[in-house]
Amino acid sequence: MGARGPIGKRSEERMGHRSKEEKDSITKAPSGPPPDLPDLPEPDEFWHPIASDWYLSLRESGQAAFYQPSDWAVARYVAELMSRGLSSDRPPNGQYVAALNSAMASLLTTEGDRRRARMELERKKPAGTRLASVSPLDSYRDIAGG
Template sequence: MGARGPIPKRSEERMGHRSKQEKHSHVKAPAGAAVVPALPDPDPEWHLIATDWYLSLQDSGQAQFYEASDWATARYAAELMSRLLNSDKAPNGQLVAALNSVMGSLLTTEGDRRRARIELQRRPVAVQAPASVTAIADYRASIGG
């Protein structure tokens, strides 16, 4: 169960009858969409983990929904994360919760996207049949089976 209730299932995991509105309530976007061209570079002073997180947003599917203000929020989250990671003090629970909230508002996890009814569609992976299966299929075809 998520922090704000149960995480909704992906549309293909749901069973049963649904209204037309419910069937069309999800916004779907292809994974790995193009990024805003003027994306600000990460601060060289940031902690490596904060930099990696910030840069990972560029390759994430939800980035196609981001506006300039969302990228500014991402920079703020990365700065906050960097300060937290570079601190010699033990992590402050309230600061960690605030950071998780900011990251959640950017839809950075599958649960956050499900709650917002956004699904990133994965590109199908080409599965090649093993050679033995292909040989058997060719043999059957040659004998008319």
């Protein structure tokens, strides 16, 4: 269950009839990096590697198509906080972790966060998907005399 109840299924996994209003209320975006991403600052060289990886992963995520400059500023701030917590000698307290999770949720970084905001990233279909060949079965039938 999510923080505010069950998250539910993706729109294409739901069965049954839905009203046009319900279908139209979900914002969809392609997954993967947006094509027109602005020039963004690189991660700080002193950040913890996990914080740098998180920040860089935002560039590769579909929700970045909706980010404004202020969202990128928040992302840098969150990465800085994350880095400080990860680099500390003591484990972070619960309040710190909750605040960090809340800030990351405001950037829609997880699928659950995006579902609660009624936004879905369209998954890419694997290229070159083919059904398995049935020629081995045909060969068996020929040998078995069927």
